[in-house]
Amino acid sequence: NAGVTQTPKFRVLKTGQSMTLLCAQDMNHEYMYWYRQDPGMGLRLIHYSVGEGTTAKGEVPDGYNVSRLKKQNFLLGLESAAPSQTSVYFCATRRLNNEQFFGPGTRLTVL
Amino acid sequence: KNQVEQSPQSLIILEGKNCTLQCNYTVSPFSNLRWYKQDTGRGPVSLTIMTFSENTKSNGRYTATLDADTKQSSLHITASQLSDSASYICVVSAQAGTALIFGKGTTLSVSS
Numbered sequence: 001n002a003g004v005t006q007t008p009k010f011r012v013l014k015t016g017q018s019m020t021l022l023c024a025q026d027m028n029h030e031y032m033y034w035y036r037q038d039p040g041m042g043l044r045l046i047h048y049s050v051g052e053g054t055t056a057k058g059e060v061p062d063g064y065n066v067s068r069l070k071k072q073n074f075l076l077g078l079e080s081a082a083p084s085q086t087s088v089y090f091c092a093t094r095r096l097n098n099e100q101f102f103g104p105g106t107r108l109t110v111l
Numbered sequence: 112k113n114q115v116e117q118s119p120q121s122l123i124i125l126e127g128k129n130c131t132l133q134c135n136y137t138v139s140p141f142s143n144l145r146w147y148k149q150d151t152g153r154g155p156v157s158l159t160i161m162t163f164s165e166n167t168k169s170n171g172r173y174t175a176t177l178d179a180d181t182k183q184s185s186l187h188i189t190a191s192q193l194s195d196s197a198s199y200i201c202v203v204s205a206q207a208g209t210a211l212i213f214g215k216g217t218t219l220s221v222s223s
Contacts, residue, residue: 042200042214042216043213090154098142098143098145099157102155102156105153
């Protein structure tokens with residue numbers, strides 16, 4: 001079992017470019033999350049999903065969109081990247097007992 | 112407002128020494144509290160979970176305590192090893208909700 005995987009691992013974008021981060025899980029968990037982690041800020045929730053076809057905004061959703069077309073995949077999109085979106089992005093799933101399983105992260109730099 | 116505060120922000124200790132990390136929360140109603148370990152360049156991994164009725168739980172050299180009355184938790188690391196160098200994150204779940212409230216973490220450095 002791979003658990004939670006994220007692609008890509010690293011990416012450099014220019015301001016205004018777009019990209020999609022892919023999160024895939026093989027644990028059959030209903031809940032999936034996208035976080036960003038910045039120095040001194042801790043993990044902040046961007047968007048989350050409680051099941052296939054559903055998404056909801058988190059703490060810092062502006063500038064991001066998400067989709068959950070299949071239960072095992074959760075996509076995070078940046079339509080027009082800004083330097084403020086330079087961060088490490090983590091995807092996570094959640095068990096019913098609230099234990100979260102995190103992916104390895106995607107390090108994104110926007111120039 | 113639901114908040115989780117961790118202290119200290121960072122800590123440096125010698126290999127073999129013990130240390131204690133603190134977590135204070137204002138989350139209500141409380142469901143459970145988890146401690147995660149995050150190695151550099153990797154995602155967080157769950158160490159322990161504490162529910163309202165539990166006071167102490169151990170996972171090897173890691174021992175977590177919970178005082179639900181004062182809304183405080185601690186993570187005690189015994190006989191530290193170089194591999195304990197990481198960020199430790201306290202996460203509190205509110206009851207019957209999807210919200211998980213994260214602390215900003217304590218960065219522990221263990222030196223030889």
